[in-house]
Every structure is written in C-alpha cells, then in structure tokens.
Amino acid sequence: MELTITLLLIIFAVFASNLAAAKVKVIPAAFWEIDIGLLLPFIPWFHDFEMIPEVFLFVIISVLMFNEGQHTNIRRLFKHWGSTLSMSVWLALVTIIVVGLVTKWFLPTLSLSLAFILGAIITPTDSVAVSSITSDLKVPRPVMNTLERESLFNDASGLVVFNLGITALVTGYFSILHAVTDFLYVFGGGILLGVILGWIAVRIRLWMIRQRLSGPQVIIPYNLLTPFFVYFAAEMLGVSGILAVVTAGIVHGWQQNVLKLSSSRLQITTNSAWKLISSILNGIVFVLLGVSFPEVWQDLATRSAHGVSVLLILGTLLYVVMLVVRFLWAWLGMVKVPHQRQQKARFTDSVLIALSGVHGTITMAMAFSLPLHLKNKVFIERSDLIFVAAVVIILSLLVPTIVLKLILPPKQQSFTRSELDKAKEDTINAAIRLISQHSSNPNTIAVIHTLNSQQLAPVVVDPQKVNELLEDTKRIEKETIKQMVATHEISEMLAADYERTAALMYRRLDNGLWQTILDYWRLFMPFSQANRNYRKRKRQFRKVTGEKRRTERERWFTDLQRVSKKPFEEISNYLANVEDVFEHPEVLVVRSFYDQRQRNWNRTRDEQIVQNQLLTRAFQEEYTYVQNRVLDGSWSRQLGNQLFDDIANDQMLYIQRSLEE
Structure with a gap:
C-alpha cells in the first residue's frame, strides 16, 4: 500500500509542477519538479524511499530513449552522422579524460580511476532538460537538432566508460586493449542488437495489423513493452541497453511509412499515448532528482572524505x-553545425552548444549506481562523487536558464490567445450562418449547439433568461401531459411516472453537480429515508420473475419513449420560434438540456443521420472560411494552421462519439 501511495504522490508532484509552470512561466517545469521533489521526503511514506538505479534505467530511461529514437529523423541522422559521432562519442571521451585529469589535479588523494568515473558520470547530456528550459526561447533549429542527436548516443558512451571504470576499480586491473575491446563490443553490440530487435518488433506489428489485430488495446501495450524487452535482452547479452533501445526506436520510426497501413485513428491514439507517457516519465525523473538530494546531503554529513x-x-x-571543452569543440570546427558564414553566428552557435550541455537523468542514475562497499570496505568517496554530480546537475540547469534568456530572443507567436478565440468565433459563426439557412427545426438547432461547443472561450449566458426559458418549457410540458391524459392518449399512472422522472432531471439541472452527488449519497447511504425506499422498491422488484422483470422494464421504457415524444416536439417548436434564436445562447443551453434528455430516452437513427449530414457541411464551411481568410491575408498562415488543426480534431471527436452511440 505504501508503494502505491508513493507512486501516486510522485505523479501528483508532476501534475502540481506542470500546473505551477503553466501559471508561472518564468520558471521552467524542471525546477518546479525538483523543488516539489525536495518536499516529498518530509512526507512519512517517503522516509524509507530508495531509488534503485537499475530499476530507474529499466522502467523510465529505456522508455524515454526509445521514444526519442522513434521520433528521430533517420535521413537527417545519416546526413549528419559525422557530427553526431563527433558529439556523442569523441567529445564524450575527451570530456571524460579532461574532467578526470582536472579532478585528479584538484583532489590528489582521489584515485585516477575514481576521477575518470566521475567524468563518465557527469558527461552525458539531457536534451529533454534543454527543451524544458528553452521552451519559450527561439533556439536555432540546427543547434537544437545537433543537441538532440548528441543526447541519443552520448548516454551510452558515458555508461560504457562508467562500467569499465567500476570493473577496474573493483578488480584492481586495467588494460587499455581490454577497455577498447569492451567499449567496441558494448557500443557496437548495442547498436546491432537494437537494429535486429527493432526490425523484428516492426515485422510483428505489421503481422498483427494484417491479421486485423490492430486495435489500440493491442498495439499500444505492444509498443510500450518493446523498449523493456529490448533493454532486458541487451543487458542479458552484456551490451548497451540504452543504445539498443535508441536504435530500436530509430528503426521503428524509420518504418513509419509502412506502419501507416494501420488506421489513422490508431496512429493518433498511439502518438497521444506516447506523448502523455513521455511527459509523465520526464516529470518523474526530475521529481526523483529532487527526492534524492536530501539523501545525498545526509550521506555527505555522515560519510564524506572531503569538506562540503x-x-x-x-x-x-x-x-x-565542461563548458570550455564544449565551446572549443564547436568553435574549432570539430562538429559541423549548419550556420551562417558570419563569424558572429559561429561564435553564438558555439556558446549555445556549450551552455546547452545540460545534465540530468543518466548522470543521476549512474551516480546512485556507485557501490556502497569497495573491497569489503565502506566506499566513503561515494557520497562525495554523488554530491559533485548533484552540483553539476543544478548548475547545468540554472546557468542556461539565466544566460540563454539574455542571448536568445523569446519565441514570437504570430497570434495571441484573444485573436485565436475571435478567429474561432468568426469561423463557427460562418458555419452557423450556413446551417441557419435551413428551417429552424430541432435538428438544425441541435447542430448549431454542437458547433457552439467548439468555442475556445466559454459562452456567456444570462442565468435569469435561462431560468425563464426553463419555466416556460416546464409549463408547456405539463400542459401537454395534461392534454394527453384528457384525450386518453396516456393513463394518469403513466403521466405520473413521466413527471416523476422529468422532475428528477430538472432537479439535477437546477442544483448542479454537487447536489446530484448528494442525492446519490442519500440514496445509497444506509438507514437514510431515500435508501429505505430504494431498498423497499428493490425487494418488490426482486419478487417478480426474471422474464417478467425484463418485460416490465422494456414496457416501461417503451412507454416513456412514447410519452416523451409529444412534449419534446412542443418544446422544440417553442424554442425554434423564439425571436433571433440563433443569436441567443440561452436558447441553445436550454435546447441542449432537452436534446440530451431526449437522446437518453428516445434515440432515433434518422435524426442522427440528418445531424451528421448537416455537421459535415458545417465543418466543410469552416475549412473553406479559414482558407479564404488566409488567402486574402486577413489571417496569418500560423493562425490558419492552428484553426485547421482544431477543426480536424473537433470533427474526428464528433465522428468517434457518433460511432459509439
């Protein structure tokens, strides 16, 4: 139970961080996640929380790296393979060597192997963290692409050197030839295994699609399990699991043209699932980073070989x-970044590459992977190395957040939120004008209400006018029911059942959500009057045989449908004859209530078909209206693209719900 509560609190911390970042946009989400993570250890369930690095790499990092791999452009990767190799392998190795030598010079008592291990820990970069702190800045696309390709493979470089260093430290034996051979085996073996397993995973998925086993409930879990299987297989064979999942993800992304044989709905659902999961996992990484700091500080206070x-x-x-090494690597042309030929642009690119070497997930995982004991003795330098890694992580997040805002321009939106709301309103009104050319029948009003639900800004209505319309419609409904009883169309008992059911729905509308919840609470709360009446009716109902019970229920529902038809028609005619019906949102609100009630009581396929046809014309009119406004220069292309995207999503959502109904 404690584990469940712990996971829920971590996810809640991610939610709270994203909420805070949305309200206070000056501070990146990563800092909010770290700060809230710092508070979690003060909650009792976190007193015994311990992060296991192997589980962290297997459960979180493997999924994130696979997702990054499948979103990598394979054509650009091969085109810029030289710069990718330069940044992720050669720069990583040079950085490890330089950091190791500087560490040994600064702390002569520290062994050279531990100095190089520290270099391997703090070398890997995190492109996700870079994206987090530059989300509101205009980073040159070539520079960002270079950083993303670097982070795909330099994690593996750091991990391979780290494992070699740990092995040498434990065994006390180190051979350059053996180290190079192991590096090539682990590095190259991870890439080769990733290609093979990625190809197999794609072929299996294609087979499932051809066998009509391509539902989201099958494909999405299969996709999510793929990185776990690849990482586990790589670790069993002793090659790089990170490289294997990255390469498998790249193969998976490379096969997207073939995978598009599956339905577009499946593709959209799968992409949405990956975005949601990767967003949550990225947040969890930084929350755990904050959670781990108190443990680092406590270990440092009790077991430290050097002062704070x-x-x-x-x-x-x-x-x-590391800043200097990265700057010189780019400035001296060791990595080819597409940029302008001006000297100033080259200098700016080099500074950006240097500052954007943000460290995070892999650095934290490797730091906590350090053994607690070494040669049957307590590894006292462990806390020191973890603390130094934590300092580097914080600085690599803090410095770019401050400096990049001074040298990079903010992202300029071609339209504001209010402009988008106004454009959406104009587009919807254009579709409503087209639909309103038809007669004001119930189907037309229902379609107009559906179109108004596209509004980004909430529709402002007058509550008093809504109540007045509801009182009028209630009066019409009662008069219609009385007339039906007087003409012997229905019995008084059936009329009473109808009025009791309608009164319950009116009560829910008048009192809102909380009153509805309270009504249900009273109904199911033991010993309440409502519960006693409910149980009494239930006992009487159980006395009836199963077949008779079903027959009576079907008869009651059929009678309800028959009775509701005439009052609904009278109410619809009244609302349709209200002056300027299309200009009054209050009419649409009341109409929506009765439409929903009627759909629950009496669904008709013919009405649904007519409404679908009208909505198809309305959506087409929205597309045409937006296109014309973009072509005549009234709206920017970016605003038009956003509106096209919103209309497409609204149309797909409506079609999906119609199919479900």
Whole structure:
C-alpha cells in the first residue's frame, strides 16, 4: 500500500509542477519538479524511499530513449552522422579524460580511476532538460537538432566508460586493449542488437495489423513493452541497453511509412499515448532528482572524505571545464553545425552548444549506481562523487536558464490567445450562418449547439433568461401531459411516472453537480429515508420473475419513449420560434438540456443521420472560411494552421462519439 501511495504522490508532484509552470512561466517545469521533489521526503511514506538505479534505467530511461529514437529523423541522422559521432562519442571521451585529469589535479588523494568515473558520470547530456528550459526561447533549429542527436548516443558512451571504470576499480586491473575491446563490443553490440530487435518488433506489428489485430488495446501495450524487452535482452547479452533501445526506436520510426497501413485513428491514439507517457516519465525523473538530494546531503554529513566547500568548488570547476571543452569543440570546427558564414553566428552557435550541455537523468542514475562497499570496505568517496554530480546537475540547469534568456530572443507567436478565440468565433459563426439557412427545426438547432461547443472561450449566458426559458418549457410540458391524459392518449399512472422522472432531471439541472452527488449519497447511504425506499422498491422488484422483470422494464421504457415524444416536439417548436434564436445562447443551453434528455430516452437513427449530414457541411464551411481568410491575408498562415488543426480534431471527436452511440 505504501508503494502505491508513493507512486501516486510522485505523479501528483508532476501534475502540481506542470500546473505551477503553466501559471508561472518564468520558471521552467524542471525546477518546479525538483523543488516539489525536495518536499516529498518530509512526507512519512517517503522516509524509507530508495531509488534503485537499475530499476530507474529499466522502467523510465529505456522508455524515454526509445521514444526519442522513434521520433528521430533517420535521413537527417545519416546526413549528419559525422557530427553526431563527433558529439556523442569523441567529445564524450575527451570530456571524460579532461574532467578526470582536472579532478585528479584538484583532489590528489582521489584515485585516477575514481576521477575518470566521475567524468563518465557527469558527461552525458539531457536534451529533454534543454527543451524544458528553452521552451519559450527561439533556439536555432540546427543547434537544437545537433543537441538532440548528441543526447541519443552520448548516454551510452558515458555508461560504457562508467562500467569499465567500476570493473577496474573493483578488480584492481586495467588494460587499455581490454577497455577498447569492451567499449567496441558494448557500443557496437548495442547498436546491432537494437537494429535486429527493432526490425523484428516492426515485422510483428505489421503481422498483427494484417491479421486485423490492430486495435489500440493491442498495439499500444505492444509498443510500450518493446523498449523493456529490448533493454532486458541487451543487458542479458552484456551490451548497451540504452543504445539498443535508441536504435530500436530509430528503426521503428524509420518504418513509419509502412506502419501507416494501420488506421489513422490508431496512429493518433498511439502518438497521444506516447506523448502523455513521455511527459509523465520526464516529470518523474526530475521529481526523483529532487527526492534524492536530501539523501545525498545526509550521506555527505555522515560519510564524506572531503569538506562540503571543497566539493562545491570542485563541482563548479568541473562545470566550467565542461563548458570550455564544449565551446572549443564547436568553435574549432570539430562538429559541423549548419550556420551562417558570419563569424558572429559561429561564435553564438558555439556558446549555445556549450551552455546547452545540460545534465540530468543518466548522470543521476549512474551516480546512485556507485557501490556502497569497495573491497569489503565502506566506499566513503561515494557520497562525495554523488554530491559533485548533484552540483553539476543544478548548475547545468540554472546557468542556461539565466544566460540563454539574455542571448536568445523569446519565441514570437504570430497570434495571441484573444485573436485565436475571435478567429474561432468568426469561423463557427460562418458555419452557423450556413446551417441557419435551413428551417429552424430541432435538428438544425441541435447542430448549431454542437458547433457552439467548439468555442475556445466559454459562452456567456444570462442565468435569469435561462431560468425563464426553463419555466416556460416546464409549463408547456405539463400542459401537454395534461392534454394527453384528457384525450386518453396516456393513463394518469403513466403521466405520473413521466413527471416523476422529468422532475428528477430538472432537479439535477437546477442544483448542479454537487447536489446530484448528494442525492446519490442519500440514496445509497444506509438507514437514510431515500435508501429505505430504494431498498423497499428493490425487494418488490426482486419478487417478480426474471422474464417478467425484463418485460416490465422494456414496457416501461417503451412507454416513456412514447410519452416523451409529444412534449419534446412542443418544446422544440417553442424554442425554434423564439425571436433571433440563433443569436441567443440561452436558447441553445436550454435546447441542449432537452436534446440530451431526449437522446437518453428516445434515440432515433434518422435524426442522427440528418445531424451528421448537416455537421459535415458545417465543418466543410469552416475549412473553406479559414482558407479564404488566409488567402486574402486577413489571417496569418500560423493562425490558419492552428484553426485547421482544431477543426480536424473537433470533427474526428464528433465522428468517434457518433460511432459509439
């Protein structure tokens, strides 16, 4: 139970962080997640929380890296393979060596192997963290592409060197030839295995699609399980699991043209699922980063070979050293970044590449992977290395957040939120004008209400006018029922049943959600009057045989449908004859209530077909209206694309709901 509560609190921390970041946009979401993560250890369930690095890599990092791989443009990757290899392998190795030598110079008592292990820990970069802190800045696309390709493979470089260093530290034996051989086996083997398993996974998915086993409930779990299987297989064979899942993801993305044989609905559902899961997992990573800091500080206070001030200086020094190495690597042309030929542009690109070397997930995982004991003794340097890594992570997040805002322009939206709302309103009104050319029948009003639900801004209605219309429609309904009883169309008992059912729905409308919840609470709360009456009716109902019970229920529902038809027609005619019906949202609100009630009581396929036809024409009119406004220059192309996207989503959602009904 404690584990369940812990996971729920972590997910809630991600939600709270995203909410805070949406309200206070100056502070990136990553900082909110770390800050809230710092507070979680003070909750009792987190007192014994311990992050297991192997589980962290397997459950979270493998999924994130697979997702990054499948969204990588394979053509651009091959085109810029030289720069990718330069940044993710050669720069990573040079950084590890330089950091190791500087660490050994600063702390002579630290062994050279531990110095290189520290270099391997703090070398990997995190493109997701970069995207988080630059979400509102205009980063040159070539630079961002270079950083994203770097982060795909330099994680593996750091992990391979880290594992080699740990092995040498534990065994006390190190051979350059053995290290190079192991590096090539782990690195190359991970890529090769990822290609093979990725190809197999794609073929299996294509087979399932051809066998009509392509439902979201089958394909989405299969996609989510793929990185776990690939990572597990790679670890069993002793090759890089990170490289294997990245490569498998790239193969999966490369086969998208073939995978488009599946339905568009499946593609949209799958992409939405991946976006949601990757967003949550990325948030969890930074929350766990905040959760781990108190443990680091506690270990540092009890088991530290050096002082806190010394480690702070070392962490700051190493961060500056890595900045310089990354800047020189780009400035000296060791990586080919497409940029302008001006010297200033080259300098700016080099600064951006240096500052954007943000560290996070892999650095944290490797730091906590350090053994607690070494050669049957407590590994006292472990806390020091973890603390230095934490300092580097914080600086790599904090410095770019401040400096990049000074050297990069903010993203400029071609339209404001109010302009989008106004454009959406004009588009909807154009469709309503087309539909209103038809007679004001119930189907037309129902379609207009559906179109108005597309509004981004809430429709403002006058509650007093809504209540007045409801009182009028209630009066019409009662008069119609009395007339039907007087003409012997229905019995008084059936009229009473109808009025009792209608009164319950009116009560829910008048009192809102909380009153409805309270009504249900009273109904099911033991010993309440409503519950006693409910149980009494239920006992009487159970005395009736099963066949008779079904017959009576069907008869009651059929009678309700028959009785409701005439009052609904009278109410619809009254609402349709209200002056300027299409200009009064209050009429549409009242109409929506009766439409929903009638759909629940008496669904007719013919009405649904007519409404679908009208909505198809309305959506087409919206597309045409937006296109004309873009062509005549009234709206920007970006605004038009946003409106096209909104209309397409609204249309797909309506079609999906219609099919479900």
